[in-house]
Amino acid sequence: MSEQQPGAPGIEVDRVHRAFGPVVAVDEMTFTAPSGAVTALVGPNGSGKTTLMLMLASLLEPDRGWVRIDGFDPVTHPSEVRRRIGWMPDGFGTWDALTVREVLHTIGSAYRMPKAQVAERTDIVLKQCFLTDLADRRARVLSRGQKQRLGLARALLHDPSVLVLDEPASGLDPRSRIELRDLLRRAAAEGRTVLVSSHILSELEEVADRVVIVADGRTISEGPIEQTGQDAGVRVRINALDEGVLRATLARRGVRLEESGRLVEVHVGGQEQAASLLHDLVTDGVQVTGFAPVHTALEAAYLDATQDRR
Numbered sequence: 001m002s003e004q005q006p007g008a009p010g011i012e013v014d015r016v017h018r019a020f021g022p023v024v025a026v027d028e029m030t031f032t033a034p035s036g037a038v039t040a041l042v043g044p045n046g047s048g049k050t051t052l053m054l055m056l057a058s059l060l061e062p063d064r065g066w067v068r069i070d071g072f073d074p075v076t077h078p079s080e081v082r083r084r085i086g087w088m089p090d091g092f093g094t095w096d097a098l099t100v101r102e103v104l105h106t107i108g109s110a111y112r113m114p115k116a117q118v119a120e121r122t123d124i125v126l127k128q129c130f131l132t133d134l135a136d137r138r139a140r141v142l143s144r145g146q147k148q149r150l151g152l153a154r155a156l157l158h159d160p161s162v163l164v165l166d167e168p169a170s171g172l173d174p175r176s177r178i179e180l181r182d183l184l185r186r187a188a189a190e191g192r193t194v195l196v197s198s199h200i201l202s203e204l205e206e207v208a209d210r211v212v213i214v215a216d217g218r219t220i221s222e223g224p225i226e227q228t229g230q231d232a233g234v235r236v237r238i239n240a241l242d243e244g245v246l247r248a249t250l251a252r253r254g255v256r257l258e259e260s261g262r263l264v265e266v267h268v269g270g271q272e273q274a275a276s277l278l279h280d281l282v283t284d285g286v287q288v289t290g291f292a293p294v295h296t297a298l299e300a301a302y303l304d305a306t307q308d309r310r
């Protein structure tokens with residue numbers, strides 16, 4: 001892994017624009033992902049995440065704006081970037097006739113790594129990705145999740161300082177997801193820059209330090225995970241000993257119920273409003289037994305930022 005100052009931006013994206021004919025996939029996107037941290041890239045389908053990642057991996061050029069990987073521009077310094085970046089695409093072909101170990105050796109030669117180093121790194125990544133027992137199996141017989149782990153092993157083989165992973169958890173069983181989470185945390189603890197896209201927000205919330213929310217090719221918000229969702233509206237589920245009293249009190253106070261079947265759920269503008277509603281209900285004599293957000297903070301921020309966008 002190349003040297004990088006802790007916290008220095010491993011990935012910089014500045015006003016990047018990329019269109020395919022009339023379709024604008026990425027439109028003035030701007031954010032940074034620091035080294036030593038896991039940054040989550042989230043957004044609705046078609047919001048430009050994969051297109052942006054292809055530009056980071058030097059596989060596609062921006063029309064305008066620029067990206068940097070450890071300070072290098074993929075357009076002008078593609079080989080510097082490829083040496084530093086480990087890229088795992090969302091769905092990838094593999095050489096089906098080769099064994100898992102042979103796939104990794106082929107990747108190692110493509111990176112022009114010395115043979116001894118390829119052998120050493122292959123054993124390390126096989127272990128990290130729980131593939132050691134499958135090392136001599138042909139890629140074609142691997143299950144979807146096992147192929148996904150091989151994709152991760154390929155991305156890690158050349159010991160990159162920046163990891164860019166597009167939907168790495170898709171197809172993984174629960175244990176493999178937990179192992180992936182541990183691996184990403186370890187990579188960040190070692191000082192790497194990790195950028196990961198996923199639609200499984202609850203999982204990202206456990207692994208990510210920072211979140212970048214994009215929609216329609218633009219950055220909507222960017223920041224530390226613990227601050228994410230603080231200002232977002234919150235849907236709260238309320239339970240009380242006597243639900244009739246609860247409903248009557250909410251109606252008297254002019255609080256509108258959300259459509260949620262039998263359950264009592266209301267929308268409040270933020271954390272402070274939630275606290276004051278709870279206070280008011282208790283003051284009015286409602287015996288509240290449950291008062292909890294329906295969505296996690298990241299889900300709330302995501303829903304807030306991307307409403308009216310699909």
Ligand SMILES: Nc1ncnc2c1ncn2[C@@H]1O[C@H](COP(=O)(O)OP(=O)(O)OP(=O)(O)O)[C@@H](O)[C@H]1O
Pocket residue numbers: 020023024025026043044045046047048049050051052
């Ligand atoms: N090669 C291409 N040619 C034409 N349009 C493209 C091409 N690649 C992407 N697009 C379009 O660009 C937009 C952004 O796509 P992209 O795959 O980057 O989104 P995404 O955020 O990764 O979506 P998802 O979450 O569904 O994977 C979409 O409207 C898509 O149809």
